[in-house]
Amino acid sequence: MTPSQECYGQDEAFVEENIEPILDFLYRKWFRVSVSGQMNVPREGRVLLVANHSGALPWDALMIYQALRHRVSPPRTVRFLVDKFVMRLPFISMLATRSGFVLACRENARQLLENEELVGVFPEGTKGTGKLWKERYKL
Numbered sequence: 346m347t348p349s350q351e352c353y354g355q356d357e358a359f360v361e362e363n364i365e366p367i368l369d370f371l372y373r374k375w376f377r378v379s380v381s382g383q384m385n386v387p388r389e390g391r392v393l394l395v396a397n398h399s400g401a402l403p404w405d406a407l408m409i410y411q412a413l414r415h416r417v418s419p420p421r422t423v424r425f426l427v428d429k430f431v432m433r434l435p436f437i438s439m440l441a442t443r444s445g446f447v448l449a450c451r452e453n454a455r456q457l458l459e460n461e462e463l464v465g466v467f468p469e470g471t472k473g474t475g476k477l478w479k480e481r482y483k484l
Contacts, residue, residue, distance in 0.1 A: 352456070355422075355445040364444055372411040376404070383416045391458040394423060397484055398467035398474065409465065410444070424457050425465040426450075 372378050386392065398405060406425050414420045426449035432438045447453050449466070457464045467473060469484060476483075 353424075353445070353447050353453070354442040355424075356443040357422075359443045360445070364440070368407060368411045371404075372408055372415075376408060378408050378412060380412045380416045383412065386413065386417050386421065386463070388417075388419060388421075389461070391461050392421075392463045393454075393458065394463060394465040396465060396467055397482065398469055406465065406467070413463065421463045423463045423465040425467075426454055428470050430471070 386394075394409070396405065396409060410423050410425065413423050422445050425446045427441060427446045428449055431441055431446070432448050447457065449470070454464060454466070469476075473484075
């Protein structure tokens with residue numbers, strides 16, 4: 346267990362037992378995710394993964410999370426920085442924390458990167474969820 350897993354509450358056993366089966370179903374059967382470019386993700390060390398977020402629900406983040414756990418060798422868990430409203434939602438906040446998601450702030454991002462983690466961010470935050478369809482590929 347890395348220092349940031351202990352500090353931020355990530356629980357790999359909980360993920361494997363409770364979250365993994367659901368994400369695996371969504372990834373393989375529901376969305377039928379196709380992944381490309383995974384060879385560009387460094388195998389170790391600090392990484393800042395910046396993604397475009399367009400949509401009301403964070404399916405994109407969950408599918409990126411799953412892809413990096415299963416399509417990158419060795420597997421890597423992305424530590425997404427999430428908006429504070431997520432950490433205020435009953436039940437969801439517990440799932441997010443135990444899955445390795447972390448409250449978005451500069452201090453947390455810095456600490457995760459110093460601990461050689463793979464950190465994921467959606468720079469638009471919640472504003473990206475309200476984009477018009479024609480703007481979906483623009484940051």
